[in-house]
Amino acid sequence: MNLAELAFAAKLQGDLEKSKALLQQAFEHEFKPAQLIAKDLSAEPSRAILHRSAATLAMDCGCLREAERLVATGLAGNPPDQIADELRDLFNQINFLRHLELRGISLEANEFQLAIDGKVVSHGMAQSDEFVERVKYTETLLSRTAQRKAGRPYQEKGRTKKDIKESFELYLSIPRAASFAVTFRIGVPQQQLLLPGFDIQSDIIDEIMECLEFAYSD
Template structure:
């Protein structure tokens, strides 16, 4: 259906305000960004409301409703965005366009998952939200929760040690150089965990929560964007790099039970959010693409993890473990049935471990 002149006029005005909003946002003027976005939202919603819910109104009606829902999302009016998405899905738009509307709804759900419920985050808190088919309102399978909770803590600790300038520590647990890590009671709403870093005196050479947590999220964001060169610039120590990527693979969505792991910290009073959607398999594909060597799978019981030789055995196969893997990633799986992804390098007898995951889920 062709837009009537009145509908088209409202849409043009809405897009003018939307463009202005993005201009103000790019110049750091959040107040004017919000004001212009709300004006655009009102106009776009009015334009969509002038079209009846009928096949003759498509695809124009769905396009306008999708646009309005996106504007509502930008202005954090999540309930309004949900209503606009619902109106679009009730209509007769083409399936490809409706998929785009569902993408907006998924983003609304994500923002809800990251929204702080029952309290506010402070600058020394990290909120992690798990969502997916295996997660209901405040309930999650133990197997999906415990390992991720532990590995997130390890990520925070290793980031703190790295920023403090310590060489990679071959031990588990927090040293006195870094602020302590605490965990608040989980909140309902997807499944949300809150980690709190202890406040320590500001001493020369010691980093605080305001540096540790934003740095961690910037590192995670680089991986989610597939920007491995940027990550390598941020983490230039091989052991820390191996450890970070290995732990992140343990935390990553599995694509079935958990489809998204969302991270939020507050930085200078503003929420800094990173939605991490890349699965463990995607991360492995990225890593294998960078290697010219053959990758192989070894399955069996992990029967040893020797820090002195950096060797493990899986089903009788001796495997070399790279620096940064033994303590946080390999040793917790000792005695379990695992799937190890290994790289067979020319001129070496033992394959090198790339990834290991438990099969006892």
């Protein structure tokens, strides 16, 4: 098991400090060979692959500026089309995280997935009404659950209260083809993450999943 896999395993076990340290080691392990090969444009695709791996680990470590540099260096060579596309996708992810950072928002690893299929779904496409309606229902379920967890009175209708919207923001991944699945993530202001034992995001997601399982059980 490599360092990145060990970091992921530590995170699953709840040892975030160990996970962070292992990720940093994994990044340094990939960064050094990427630097050594950076000027050798004849070393493709190894050169691009090393820069992609190092950039991914830099992003996972929160070193967004270094991740940007690594992606740019990887693209500056002559990478195969597929790896070049992966580097561009990675750059978009880094820009998104930087956007969140500037807004003081941090995305939690806690997430859940919504998938629709059937006659209204084709490869990477879905009927807009069917998809948008489900996203709206999910947003409503999230806000109502967050309000109750915060001890607020039940809100039957109307817009979600401003403080709830600012405290729990919902983000969507790019839809994946075939089943048209999207991943929902809950973002929270970074200052909330400083509270020890405060993991309201997990509580909200756990409760939403329990409610959905109960609703669709026989």
